[in-house]
Amino acid sequence: MxxxxxxxxxxxxxxxxxxxxxxxxxxxxxxxxxxxxxxxxxxxxxRWPAELxxxxxxxxxxxxxxxxxxxxxxxxxxxxxxxxxxxxxxxxxITWPTRDDLDRWEALGLPGWGFSALLPFLQRVEADQTGAWPGHGRQGYLPVTTLETTSPLIAALQAAYAQQGVPWLVDFNDPDARHGVGRGTRNALGMSxxxxxxxxxxxxxxxxxxxxxxxxxxxxxxxxxxxxxxxxxxxxxxxxxxxxxxxxxxxxxxxxxxxxxxxxxxxxxxxxxxxxxxxxxxxxxxxxxxFWDQLGVQVVHEAAPGAREQLLAAGAPFGSLVAKVKSDPTREWFDLHVFHSHLALPPGGRFFSSQIWLLEPAESGTLHLTSPEPTAPPRIRGGIGHPLDVTRLVQAIAFVRRLLAPPALAPWLGAEVTPGEAYTGDALRPWVQEHLEPYHxxxxxxxxxxxxxxxxxxxxxxxxxxxxxxxxxxxxxxxxxxxxxxxxxxxxxxxxxxxxxxxxxxxxx
Ligand SMILES: Cc1cc2nc3c(=O)[nH]c(=O)nc-3n(C[C@H](O)[C@H](O)[C@H](O)COP(=O)(O)OP(=O)(O)OC[C@H]3O[C@@H](n4cnc5c(N)ncnc54)[C@H](O)[C@@H]3O)c2cc1C
CATH class of the missing domain: 3.50.50.60 (FAD/NAD(P)-binding domain)
Known part of the structure; x- marks a missing residue:
């Protein structure tokens, strides 16, 4: 060597x-x-393992x-x-940072890290094939495609977002969008x-x-x-x-x-x-x-009677939608990603989930060396579960429940599996604490x-x-x-x- x-x-x-x-x-x-x-x-x-x-x-x-x-x-x-x-x-x-995120970095005393200065580097990476926002990179090396998965259930969900006053985003990655719902984007070609x-x-x-x-x-x-x-x-x-x-x-x-x-x-x-x-x-x-990470919880629903069969008959077993949501409507900018997806296969498996991710948690953690040995794992103390974050996630679960309540969704969604209808109000706080997951x-x-x-x-x-x-x-x-x-x-x-x-x-x- x-x-x-x-x-x-x-x-x-x-x-x-x-x-x-x-x-x-x-x-x-x-x-x-x-x-x-x-x-x-x-x-x-x-030679690559298929799962990778x-x-x-x-x-x-x-x-x-x-x-x-x-x-x-x-x-x-x-x-x-x-x-x-x-x-x-x-x-x-693949999600773009907002213009405001990077301008805040520059304001911390980091010249060259504001949105306009970093834009050429974001563009250099991206070979965006579908995004409508004109600032996307088109000639880069990483293909970015939109996840075009719609279904009658996703159409009803889209209408439910409109009822909640959350606008449709033609391009989910528009860096000036303060909230909205749209289709997810990925560094994938089909399922690869x-x-x-x-x-x-x-x-x-x-x-x-x-x-x-x-x-x-x-x-x-x-x-x-x-x-x-x-x-x-x-x-x-x-x-x-x-x-x-x-x-x-x-x-x-x-x-x-x-x-x-x-x-x-x-x-x-x-x-x-x-x-x-x-x-x-x-x-x-x-x-x-x-040491920062984002974190979240999942609201899961089972299928209403006949919903799986109808989605399969419509040729749409899988569908998804992703939203930028404000945990509190008085906020200027969204602070949550909510990723909804349904899977009508396999029969009896998990049907519909709404993953709620808190993007700006209140507390960071620390990473410590435990030994000079290079194979020794570190000790990481995380900021997962701060009371302010629990409050925002409880508000977010309440939002998802309001969103999914309209009669147009009743033919698709059965009972709430998690947290479950027994958890409301203050009872949701310990449930959120118990079920928080890192976003990695x-x-x-x-x-x-x-x-x-x-x-x-x-x-x-x-x-x-x-x-x-x-x-x-x-x-x-x-x-x-x-x-x-x-x-x-x-x-x-x-x-x-x-x-x-x-x-x-x-x-x-
Ligand atoms: C499960 C999972 C899901 C995620 N999903 C998304 C997503 O959907 N969207 C998104 O935007 N981001 C996602 N992320 C985050 C995103 O993938 C990371 O932010 C990004 O890949 C980090 O890149 P990096 O180069 O900093 O680190 P990495 O890509 O982790 O690279 C670090 C490399 O260094 C090597 N290494 C570490 N220590 C040593 C050592 N001592 N000696 C030699 N080699 C070493 C590691 O093996 C690794 O190959 C996800 C991350 C994970 C883990």
């Missing part, structure tokens, strides 16, 4: 595939992409097995462990998932200057006096050092802070007892803080911030404060959650950091 590179990219997930592809555009750059999980080669070669290529599943076969503790409960926090990372196991939903290993890496994976090093666990960075010279990795049980002029961390919102913490870069007083007196330390108290959009653990911001880990160009050649380019950068699922924004962030690195290089040469 080659061991000396210009740039090493640590973590071959959504962001890592993009950064490696972009940096290796320069044929004079020797780029390595290191990934703990397997690399199944180009998708066209046929299907847009129907969020498979658990390639998962890190992380957990988040919150208020006495433990919640799984899924993360993909394979080339392509979480894009190979996620729910393939297009993950980032396929979209960004396959077109460039044969480049002689790009080295894919899979099934290799990154332990820690080798650094001194604010300069990284390489990285220690474990491959087939053997420890080796790879050297580099520059390192980019793309190991995701859990992997990236873990590598920093194991390397002695983080809250010094927490790391000293774990890493021992001889370990180099760089005090960056924000590493592992600001972890982020923020090495966040961006302006110079002088004590808990900022990275400067606006992605460089880790205190280092001249260490960068982060993944979901860890997110300073504040957007009112959106995270994927497209992470991809645009990776494009932006990579583009800055390429520019810096060309200025020097």
């Amino acid at each position: 080659d061991t000396a590179f210009d740039t090493i990219v640590l973590g071959g997930g959504s962001a890592g595939c993009i950064v490696a592809a972009r940096l290796s555009d320069d044929p004079h750059q020797r780029v390595a992409l290191v990934e703990a999980g397997p690399d199944y080669g180009p998708v066209g070669a046929g 290529l299907s847009a129907r599943y969020q498979p658990g076969s390639h998962d890190w097995g992380y957990e988040v503790e919150a208020r006495g409960r433990r919640h799984p926090q899924w993360r993909g462990k394979v080339i392509g990372g979480s894009s190979a196991v996620n729910a393939v939903g 998932r297009v993950h980032l290993a396929a979209a960004a890496l396959d077109p460039v994976r044969n480049r002689p200057n790009l080295h894919l090093i899979a099934e290799t666990l990154v332990d820690r960075l080798v650094w001194r006096d604010g300069r990284v010279s390489g990285v220690t990795v474990l491959q087939n049980g053997r420890r080796q050092v790879l050297s580099a002029e520059r390192v980019v961390l793309t190991a995701g919102a859990i992997g990236t802070p873990l590598i920093l913490l194991r390397s002695g870069i983080g809250p010094a007083e927490e790391l000293r007892p774990l890493l021992g007196p001889t370990s180099p330390l760089h005090d960056l108290p924000g590493v592992g803080k600001n 959009h972890a982020c923020g653990t090495a966040r961006l911030g302006p110079p002088g911001d004590r808990l900022a880990v990275c400067a606006p160009d992605g460089r880790v404060y205190g280092f001249e050649n260490l960068y982060v380019a993944d979901a860890s950068l997110v300073p504040v959650l957007p009112r959106a699922a995270l994927h497209l924004l992470v991809l645009a962030a990776a494009e932006k950091v990579a583009s800055g690195l390429l520019e810096r290089r060309s200025r020097r040469s």
